[in-house]
Amino acid sequence: MSDPRFIKVNPPEGYEGAGFFATSFDKVVGLARKNSIWPLPFATSCCGIEFMATMGANYDLGRFGAERLSFSPRQADLLMVMGTIAKKMAPVVQEVYAQMAEPRWVLAVGACASSGGIFDTYSVLQGIDRIVPVDVYVPGCPPRPEQIIDGFMKIQELVGKESLRRRYSEQYRELMKAYKI
Amino acid sequence: MDSETIIGTLREQFGDAVLETNAAADILTVTVRRDFLHEIMAFLKNHELMGFSFLTDLTGIHYPDSELPFGVVYHLHQFVENKRLRIKTFLPGDDPSVKTLTDLYPGANWMERETYDFYGIIFTGHPNLKRILNVDYMDYFPMRKEYPLEDQTREDKDDRYFGR
Numbered sequence: 583m584s585d586p587r588f589i590k591v592n593p594p595e596g597y598e599g600a601g602f603f604a605t606s607f608d609k610v611v612g613l614a615r616k617n618s619i620w621p622l623p624f625a626t627s628c629c630g631i632e633f634m635a636t637m638g639a640n641y642d643l644g645r646f647g648a649e650r651l652s653f654s655p656r657q658a659d660l661l662m663v664m665g666t667i668a669k670k671m672a673p674v675v676q677e678v679y680a681q682m683a684e685p686r687w688v689l690a691v692g693a694c695a696s697s698g699g700i701f702d703t704y705s706v707l708q709g710i711d712r713i714v715p716v717d718v719y720v721p722g723c724p725p726r727p728e729q730i731i732d733g734f735m736k737i738q739e740l741v742g743k744e745s746l747r748r749r750y751s752e753q754y755r756e757l758m759k760a761y762k763i
Numbered sequence: 764m765d766s767e768t769i770i771g772t773l774r775e776q777f778g779d780a781v782l783e784t785n786a787a788a789d790i791l792t793v794t795v796r797r798d799f800l801h802e803i804m805a806f807l808k809n810h811e812l813m814g815f816s817f818l819t820d821l822t823g824i825h826y827p828d829s830e831l832p833f834g835v836v837y838h839l840h841q842f843v844e845n846k847r848l849r850i851k852t853f854l855p856g857d858d859p860s861v862k863t864l865t866d867l868y869p870g871a872n873w874m875e876r877e878t879y880d881f882y883g884i885i886f887t888g889h890p891n892l893k894r895i896l897n898v899d900y901m902d903y904f905p906m907r908k909e910y911p912l913e914d915q916t917r918e919d920k921d922d923r924y925f926g927r
Contacts, residue, residue, distance in 0.1 A: 670898050672898075702920065704910075708916060
């Protein structure tokens with residue numbers, strides 16, 4: 583596998599010997615998860631257009647294991663909110679998040695999803711973190727595909743390192759309760 | 764049918780109910796008293812000479828310093844001669860209500876709901892006058908001048924840098 587066209591995934595830390603390799607279960611699961619994230623694109627405006635470029639051949643998010651977009655929240659791992667979320671749309675975003683199976687992550691792409699952006703107005707939700715917990719924020723208005731990929735790689739990092747017990751922790755339950763999910 | 768004919772016919776039919784006419788601008792504008800609005804609109808739609816069969820748009824205005832602070836503007840279109848007409852009516856602040864046009868133009872239904880949603884103008888007789896664009900739990904009318912445009916819950920903005 584020394585062909586530079588193929589990038590292999592490095593194995594996690596562990597003990598290696600003749601004919602065996604041992605590591606923790608967390609790391610193996612994390613490795614598998616982070617390299618096959620199924621994103622659900624929730625694209626409402628121009629950030630969504632940048633996402634289309636990100637999925638296109640030039641940038642190709644598929645290189646990071648996200649080839650398969652999931653248009654059903656039931657099978658998605660990552661909710662990518664890209665664009666302005668109006669207050670009227672907020673319950674919809676929350677419902678989509680609630681329908682996703684654990685473990686689930688959220689990426690807020692662009693200024694509007696992160697903070698309301700330029701739309702400091704009565705009708706726009708001032709950041710999706712008011713209705714769902716956000717893992718990574720991508721700044722920009724709109725962000726370039728490189729930035730979206732950077733945000734996605736940050737998500738991958740989080741996914742890879744997450745403890746298998748986190749979603750059962752009291753802390754996590756409190757977090758969900760705080761968002762009334 | 765030119766502007767003078769329309770103005771003349773309206774004045775002849777409704778007299779004092781026609782408060783003001785302005786043919787100088789792009790579209791002939793007629794300001795009418797609100798209690799005669801429905802009657803005048805029905806006349807404009809149904810009279811054989813007029814035939815303004817299409818309600819292009821309907822919206823509100825708010826001039827907080829004026830004696831009658833709320834306004835409703837109707838845009839009519841007559842297809843036969845491609846003639847447009849603007850009707851305005853002004854309402855007092857303590858009773859911003861006007862008769863609905865939904866019985867004449869079914870298309871007025873959502874437009875009146877929108878006007879109610881943003882200005883709080885009551886269209887009496889409307890079959891379903893509730894918010895249409897804003898969230899249901901909104902407790903004010905955002906296009907009225909006394910309410911600020913900005914979302915009041917935002918915490919990350921320092922007022923000093925935004926001139927407030």
